Amino acid sequence: MRRLGDGVEAALHCAVVLAALPTNKVLTGKNLAELHGLSESYLLKHLRALTTACVTEAVPGPRGGYRLTRPAADISMLDVVEAIDGKDPAFVCREIRQKGDVTTNAQCAYKKDCFIKRRMLAAEALWRDALRNQTLQDMLDDGVVEIGDHNKEAVEAFVAEKQR
């Protein structure tokens, strides 16, 4: 599989942090960049992509920032990944089976999709379905169990101070 965009990791981490905010509270791109040790300009590109995909919304103004558009249980990992990386299939079928002068180019000979294409797209669908069936809420739940007390408290204190 080709590498996903490196913004995917940052976008998922930011989305999980935003998922933990109280309703209607926001964090700025600067806050999210500081929390994750990333440059603000790098992160803003990906936050804009999340906003374009309606995963986040950008609240304008001096008290503005980013928040999720819907509850954490209604945003899948796939929503975030596709916001950054797009929805195109990974396998591109150029209908090679019809090219060349040996086989016919009469369309009636190709009623079904090529079996190679079908098998490749079915494999992709497993990946896509798995990410569609996991939500930001699932990852919040992971965090409750898995993040150590020190880091949990440090992030909570940072978010409590910065949210607005």
Added chain:
Amino acid sequence: MRRLGDGVEAALHCAVVLAALPTNKVLTGKNLAELHGLSESYLLKHLRALTTACVTEAVPGPRGGYRLTRPAADISMLDVVEAIDGKDPAFVCREIRQKGDVTTNAQCAYKKDCFIKRRMLAAEALWRDALRNQTLQDMLDDGVVEIGDHNKEAVEAFVAEKQR
């Protein structure tokens, strides 16, 4: 998911054609290019990648060409895909959770892999496992059922004439 290399489709089609050859027979890159309507130089790059990955072997000399290194049932779709596109994971974890000055960088705080990484890699594994569990023989069997008589006979005649 990012696009796979466009050589993946060509490599899979060529591998299926080679899978149908009698034992020890070969086809040249030129034959395979003609059959698929591709330029020989384009296809040779991908045939070399298949050979490097030990999916095919290149028999040298005036009677040379390409053949599979093992029976069709022992070569998975994943073998072919990874020959062209590599084996790197799609999701790259840069340990963002440890970056930034809010969280600690003490390694004892990160005993388990990040839950985001685990979930992303588990989804990829479904894709990879699906391709690992399908072989060139499965696609040969598809072809018997699905390829129309005209094309089946045309390809068989071409291969019978060109193989050596």
